[in-house]
Amino acid sequence: MTEHHISKRLMTLAYSGSILLMAGYSFWLYAMGDYSDLLIPAFMTLLLMSALLMHIGPGLKSCLPRIVLLCCTYLVVLSTFHYQEQVSPIWLGLPITAAFLLLPLWAALLINITAGPLWWLFSSVASAPPAFIVGYVAFTLLLALPRWEHARRRALLRATDPNDSDCNAYHIDTLKERLQSEFQRAAMLNQQLALLVLHLPQLDMAGEQFGHRAQTALLGALCSEVNSRCRDHDVLGRADNATFWLVLPDTSESGALLVRERLQRALSRCVLVETGQLEARIAACLPNRTECFDHYVKRLEARGATLANV
Template structure:
């Protein structure tokens, strides 16, 4: 499971990135530089051991604040030796982070540039500043559509996939809802809650513009690296970070490793070991930003109970919710009903009118069901055109009423090109003493009967 959620790969990259600062410690110029490099290596190693697939360890301090302070301190203490680390700021702003942390990174990047600019001729300092601003803009643009991780984590019903652990805000909402249910039911039994319950593909034009920008950047850097100056290796780290910003992680890593000898030879024909290790440290640390983004997105996707196309629950969270309600009904001697709904127009809408019409149809159905059901009722989507509406504390007459109201309300909804919404429904009741598997089998059979007409 951990490899599925990018934990193993992220841990391996963290450990690999921590090796390079450790190798640089013996060649440090003074004690402060050695301590900073050792601290960076130690932090990367400890983070690799602590990384987990969970919202419980927010990425606020370990992922943004400490790396930012370390990078700023290294540039201020050893900027004349490794000025190309300046471009690592573009990788830091790519990480999922709150707005204030992004602003702090931009300020620290500007301070680092100002510190190095005093060692450069005015025209080269201006060019470096403008290039850094462009790189920061690219990094922020790549992460701008991702909300702050803490806000998304609070919206999740589960902090860890498969574990019944709630965020504080969600727990408060669930407790209030369950208290209401307990008061309506006339009982105060133990609350039986369950733990259940996003990258836009680039268009061809966007890919072409990225490739053109990358080629032009390579040509400009190739003409700037061979030369004498106050900081001749300043531009050495730019191609690696530019590649990570413009290309997917796999091709970017392969391209960076393939071109590393070229950039190092252009910057320093002697290929000094210290410069090689420092460059590899930059490439390894820069690659952690895309890995962190992948890890974060996989975690959010795994803890999101909603279907990819509509607000209904995914199959697994739906089954967990249904099993929990069956246990609750048995313990409290309550009734439980499930309304099975079939959407016969779904396949036709997708084939004839495209994805937009399909999504509009699904969202209209979910909105219609929400209007006709209670707050504690849950709509799930076990199959593409089949929906289950779980009705706790509801008998046969109540389930039949909900089904009839939903079918009647659907006929009043009209969508462009598709016409009136058509919904077929049936009800299934939980029989006391029967298992969850028996109810599930009856629901599957009912759904197939509705699909067959």
Template structure:
């Protein structure tokens, strides 16, 4: 999940850039270079506007990134001509800034599209060594965000936990449940599963939006954790269907756990929607019966609860 402090951090960086531009304009004024005062003086308010927009909705956040990018492009375009060897330093700023502000695909496409413009501004021609250096910089700078995205995708694919709540995903849950069935048969222990359905979750996005959905899931998982043991396993089979695996527990014990969870959830107060409705059912493993027999009964109970 994205860090919640990222918008504030970026807004602060944009505001810092505006302050630096104002300082640059003041410096040009103090040294008498009046011809170069106008651009930083005009871009500073744009960066402040971008900082405020970054704190808004997702649409304004995207627009703020393009606004900052335009400001950076204008600064580079006015600084590249006549810089001599320093032009190489300015030439590296547009591709890096683009990759920092835009997604990898659009950033790479924009960098390649604007390459002739930056190369012409840098040395007045499209020399092969400078073109190769620019292309190498675009590729090298793009490797960092690509590596981060690849690592995040790998972690997401291998993480057994659900993205929205403190529960296992469906596949890891079934694997753990099968292991618990084998363990119960081997040790001669009991095994029960509580099936839980959240009807409110199916409509949580409509009146309240994503935050209400996450709050509902958090409240539910917290309630289950309070009324279950540390080694019990909560997994999410479907959007609103959960299984709570209770090792070394009889069906009557599972029924007691289910009742406690339902009562505690009904007493939990959610903003704008009152208590938390939980529909529950229980299934127990018959010693010596195959895992698929238990799974079929669990699937049937899940469908029955979902149908109301």
């Protein structure tokens, strides 16, 4: 419920705009001869440039440059309130808004609630009328309300929609329900049941280097290829972030291996712009005759972890 995706291009524009604003403010202070206040904006400019480089460069979490940008926003506002006495308290809205834009909902709420009493240590804020406290709380709650409503709707949609939110596959709860029903049906009718565990090793790399859109394209390509080459009653579900289970009812081990080879050939021919040739690790896992369902699920999870660590 706290995931918050912003496109990489939009964040690049945000970092670039912040650098231009801070650099312009630094040059303005230099031109006005206000050298005592020049140190912090100049240092913030360097920090923002490093945040932009971290955002563009591969192999780093997207939250790290966002935290740097948020810290720069707080430091600039803090320095303004510290060095200048006649500052309007309305500038408190800048770090509050930045926290809700850059952080998950509960993290932004926690930071704003914690930082709230600290702002009143400054004389310009302490001299504000008591109604300003109500305004501060109301503004914080108003900024939290859209994010909370969006998270609530996503949770409701996830509870009622059997499909995964990012691809054309069942999410884990529905997948386990369908697998359990097929497991019980195979045991009752003395039929065979097979399952293929698929792992996408490129998924995390695609998210770190190219963003959420590349991850969605990778997931969509996998689901499209698998669904187009399977039977209507086969069940494809997302068991983990990069792991999928393909349930094959009434399928023997040899049949599962044939499906595995067919999928391997089809997926190897799929080429994406960002990640290149699609790579998938596939393993077959069949239930034993005397095995219970919970033990079989644990064995499937262990097989997925093994494929991820290959």
